[in-house]
Amino acid sequence: MPLLGVNIDHVATVRQARGTDEPDPVWAAMEAELGGADGITFHLREDRRHIQDRDARILRETVGVKLNMEMSIADEIVDLAVELRPDQCTLVPEKREELTTEGGLDVIKHQERIARAIEKLKTRGIAVSAFIEPITDQIRASADVGFAAVELWTGGYSHATTLPESAKAIDDLKSGIGVGLENRLEVLGGHGLTYRNVAPIAALAGFCEFNIGHSIVARSIYVGMKQAVREMKDILLLHAP
Numbered sequence: 001m002p003l004l005g006v007n008i009d010h011v012a013t014v015r016q017a018r019g020t021d022e023p024d025p026v027w028a029a030m031e032a033e034l035g036g037a038d039g040i041t042f043h044l045r046e047d048r049r050h051i052q053d054r055d056a057r058i059l060r061e062t063v064g065v066k067l068n069m070e071m072s073i074a075d076e077i078v079d080l081a082v083e084l085r086p087d088q089c090t091l092v093p094e095k096r097e098e099l100t101t102e103g104g105l106d107v108i109k110h111q112e113r114i115a116r117a118i119e120k121l122k123t124r125g126i127a128v129s130a131f132i133e134p135i136t137d138q139i140r141a142s143a144d145v146g147f148a149a150v151e152l153w154t155g156g157y158s159h160a161t162t163l164p165e166s167a168k169a170i171d172d173l174k175s176g177i178g179v180g181l182e183n184r185l186e187v188l189g190g191h192g193l194t195y196r197n198v199a200p201i202a203a204l205a206g207f208c209e210f211n212i213g214h215s216i217v218a219r220s221i222y223v224g225m226k227q228a229v230r231e232m233k234d235i236l237l238l239h240a241p
């Protein structure tokens, strides 16, 4: 069954809305672990809109499961990651205006900068993953440039508004998984997955892990983080290929 990485950024979003010290994403990470999260994911953005450097440091000290840091390829952030040493870094595109990460990294266009970032991170024993759209050339380029894994952007599926759109997005993901595995990459998935829409994606063979954030944090407001994670794990188990 694929693993579940829980993205706790939006716990920090609520804290930052008031600039106080609650709710603490570090506490949320612990609750997520108790609920069965296989990994904790956070995105230390250049603009520090949610997760702060202090969170990243304490998460590194306290998280017992896999710690995955989403990050841009900006030098400042790569240097912080090298110092922090999470288990995995996921390189993502980052734009100031966006609400959340929109679409995947263009590995072909930014090949040289990406190669330099991977090299720095790898020398610290960090596994490096690329958040990309399920496009054959991008997946092959990710393998060529030295990524160990790709996280396929599931936004094409989660944003689909018609059945044919959704079916096409699932086909793209299926072929993306195939190309990833052929190129000896680990294949993860994430973006916009919710309790309501995750089942057909969870049923696809070849995904080793999903990173899910907003929907779990939203549900945790009502049922608590432990239970919200357990409920997502149950759905993944129920629909696992």
Ligand code: PXP
Residues within 6 Å of the ligand: 007, 009, 043, 070, 090, 092, 100, 101, 131, 151, 189, 190, 191, 192, 193, 211, 212, 213, 214, 215
């Ligand atoms: N994976 C990556 C690489 C992301 O950037 C995000 C959003 O921060 C997620 C997964 C989680 O997306 P969502 O919050 O829509 O579940």
